[in-house]
Amino acid sequence: MGSRDLPLTGPEGEACTGAFPDAFRAQLNQLMRQRRDVRRFRRDPVDEAVLARCLTAIRLAPSVGLSEPWRLLRITSDAARAAALKNFEKANAEALAGYSGAQASLYAGLKLSGMRDAPVQLAIYCDDETAQGHGLGAATMPEMRRYSVVSAVTLFWLALRAEGLGLGWVSVLDPAQLNRDLQVPAGWHLVGYFCIGHPEELSDSPELERKGWENRQDSLKIETR
Amino acid sequence: MGSRDLPLTGPEGEACTGAFPDAFRAQLNQLMRQRRDVRRFRRDPVDEAVLARCLTAIRLAPSVGLSEPWRLLRITSDAARAAALKNFEKANAEALAGYSGAQASLYAGLKLSGMRDAPVQLAIYCDDETAQGHGLGAATMPEMRRYSVVSAVTLFWLALRAEGLGLGWVSVLDPAQLNRDLQVPAGWHLVGYFCIGHPEELSDSPELERKGWENRQDSLKIETR
Numbered sequence: 393m394g395s396r397d398l399p400l401t402g403p404e405g406e407a408c409t410g411a412f413p414d415a416f417r418a419q420l421n422q423l424m425r426q427r428r429d430v431r432r433f434r435r436d437p438v439d440e441a442v443l444a445r446c447l448t449a450i451r452l453a454p455s456v457g458l459s460e461p462w463r464l465l466r467i468t469s470d471a472a473r474a475a476a477l478k479n480f481e482k483a484n485a486e487a488l489a490g491y492s493g494a495q496a497s498l499y500a501g502l503k504l505s506g507m508r509d510a511p512v513q514l515a516i517y518c519d520d521e522t523a524q525g526h527g528l529g530a531a532t533m534p535e536m537r538r539y540s541v542v543s544a545v546t547l548f549w550l551a552l553r554a555e556g557l558g559l560g561w562v563s564v565l566d567p568a569q570l571n572r573d574l575q576v577p578a579g580w581h582l583v584g585y586f587c588i589g590h591p592e593e594l595s596d597s598p599e600l601e602r603k604g605w606e607n608r609q610d611s612l613k614i615e616t617r
Numbered sequence: 618m619g620s621r622d623l624p625l626t627g628p629e630g631e632a633c634t635g636a637f638p639d640a641f642r643a644q645l646n647q648l649m650r651q652r653r654d655v656r657r658f659r660r661d662p663v664d665e666a667v668l669a670r671c672l673t674a675i676r677l678a679p680s681v682g683l684s685e686p687w688r689l690l691r692i693t694s695d696a697a698r699a700a701a702l703k704n705f706e707k708a709n710a711e712a713l714a715g716y717s718g719a720q721a722s723l724y725a726g727l728k729l730s731g732m733r734d735a736p737v738q739l740a741i742y743c744d745d746e747t748a749q750g751h752g753l754g755a756a757t758m759p760e761m762r763r764y765s766v767v768s769a770v771t772l773f774w775l776a777l778r779a780e781g782l783g784l785g786w787v788s789v790l791d792p793a794q795l796n797r798d799l800q801v802p803a804g805w806h807l808v809g810y811f812c813i814g815h816p817e818e819l820s821d822s823p824e825l826e827r828k829g830w831e832n833r834q835d836s837l838k839i840e841t842r
Contacts, residue, residue, distance in 0.1 A: 404650070404821055404822065405821070405822075406647070406650075406821065408651050408819035408820060408821055409647065409651060409781075409819075410781040410819065411779070411780050411781030412644065412648060412778075412779040412780075412781075416641065416644050416648075416779065417776075417779050417780070419637065419641050420645070420648070420775065420776070420779055421674075421677075421776075422631075422634065423637060423641075423645070424674055424677040424772055424776075425629070425631075425677055426633050426634060427677070427679070428679075429679055447837060447839070448837070449646075449649055450837055451833070451834075451837050452646075452649040452650055452652070453771075454652070454653075454654055454771075454774075454786065456788060457825065457830070457831060458823055458825040458826060458830065458831040458832075458833065459831075460833060460834055462837075463838075464837070464838070464839045464840070465839075465840050465841070465842050466839050466840070466841045466842070467841075467842050468841050468842070469841075469842060472842040483756075483757050486756075487753075487756050487757070490752070490756065491751075495751065499753070502753075504753075504754070515842075524831060524834075525825075525831050526716075526720065526830070526831065527715070528712075528724070528727075528729075528825070528830065528831075529729070529788045529789055530788070531708075531711075531712050531715065531789070532708050532712070532788060532789055532790055532791060532792070533788045533790070533792065533807075535760075535763070536788045538760070538764075539763075539764075539767045539808070539809075542764045542767040542768060542771075543767060543768075543770075543771045545768075546678075546679075546767075546768045546771040546772065547649055547771065549679075550645070550775075551642075551645070551646075551649075553637075554636070554637045554641065554642050554645055555636050555637075555642070556635040556636030556637075561679065563681060563754045563755070563757060563758045563761045564754055564756070564757055565757055565758070566757060567757070567758065574842050575842070582758075583764070584764075594633035594634075594635065595633060596629055596630070596631065596633055597629065597630075598683055600682065600683040600750075600753070601683060605682070605683065605751070605753065606682060606683040606684075606749060606750050606751065606753075607683075608676070608683065608685060609676075609685055609749075612672060612673070612675055612676050612687075612689070613688075613689070614672070614689045614690075614691050615689070615690050615691070616690070616691045616692075616693050616694075617690050617691070617692050617693070617694060617697040617740075617799050617800070
């Protein structure tokens with residue numbers, strides 16, 4: 393085990409922009425379209441300075457009561473990587489057993505994790521018991537702390553994609569087993585296991601759609617009250 | 618009640634960009650720094666075309682198994698707005714009662730919702746029972762559907778801020794009471810209540826920090842395993 397600290401870099405106190413320029417907004421839309429869940433990675437390493445830059449996006453996320461409940465473990469040892477991979481493979485086999493017929497065949501052909509190849513792997517947790525924020529906003533909805541971590545992951549994901557890197561979110565895992573294997577502190581709740589690296593391919597459509605698992609809806613429906 | 622549909626606009630199948638340009642990444646960082654939780658809104662209306670553009674960001678979010686579990690209610694009637702405001706005020710009074718001394722005074726002085734002024738208000742839900750996605754990725758971690766909705770809200774928030782608009786996330790609410798008041802379909806789980814409009818002021822630091830409630834940590838700590 394070990395740890396390292398990333399300071400908040402960049403200016404603060406700069407003048408705030410109202411609306412951002414049209415050209416920026418068009419590129420932001422393009423970034424969101426091209427942000428995909430990546431499961432196919434090249435094995436070459438990620439530049440540590442680029443990774444550090446992307447990680448600072450986490451600190452820019454909204455957090456309930458300013459609780460900043462995100463906790464990160466970087467999975468580097470062979471033992472920890474093997475435990476996480478074994479965990480995924482067992483959970484994935486169990487998930488496959490829940491499907492039948494054509495759907496089972498389709499599921500079996502999906503690649504749902506890049507854990508064998510991705511050079512950077514992070515397990516990201518929520519500290520449900522943090523005193524930071526003094527409980528503000530979390531009394532009625534305690535799940536807000538975990539939601540703060542999800543927002544942080546989303547910003548990190550965009551920052552990575554903007555650097556040409558990919559992220560894959562693995563949720564086919566037994567969190568309790570992973571916590572035991574990684575000796576996770578009490579009170580930490582797994583939000584996700586993340587594979588990061590150079591993607592083998594880029595796309596602006598979801599792999600699950602391209603492989604025939606599911607299609608996106610044609611529109612967003614909004615009811616009024 | 619009523620509903621309206623927003624189609625997915627913009628190109629698909631365009632060539633994908635690897636790394637985005639330095640200038641774009643600098644502006645993206647600036648956008649993330651200036652994305653704040655807004656509680657002070659002007660009352661003038663939001664341009665509906667701009668709002669519709671921002672809402673399309675929701676459809677670009679990652680969703681577990683491509684389940685797209687986000688469900689949106691736009692709160693427009695006087696009765697629904699009054700019910701939501703009353704709900705917040707009751708929950709906020711109860712939260713205040715949980716603090717004492719200087720912390721109670723500080724809490725009492727915070728403005729935690731813009732519900733009296735924000736021209737656009739949305740209650741955003743997760744459909745925990747959607748069949749879309751066929752359960753992929755959610756067997757081991759069913760909370761993944763709600764996390765997908767949080768990612769969608771985060772993209773929407775960035776899109777709004779890029780247009781010069783603000784969003785405030787209200788979590789000081791009794792979700793069960795709100796569900797009854799809004800006649801929410803069975804199986805929908807409240808992710809958050811959102812105020813949207815033109816912010817009275819812009820900032821690149823959190824209001825909770827400026828008001829002395831809590832400070833951000835100096836750095837992001839990453840442990841290794």
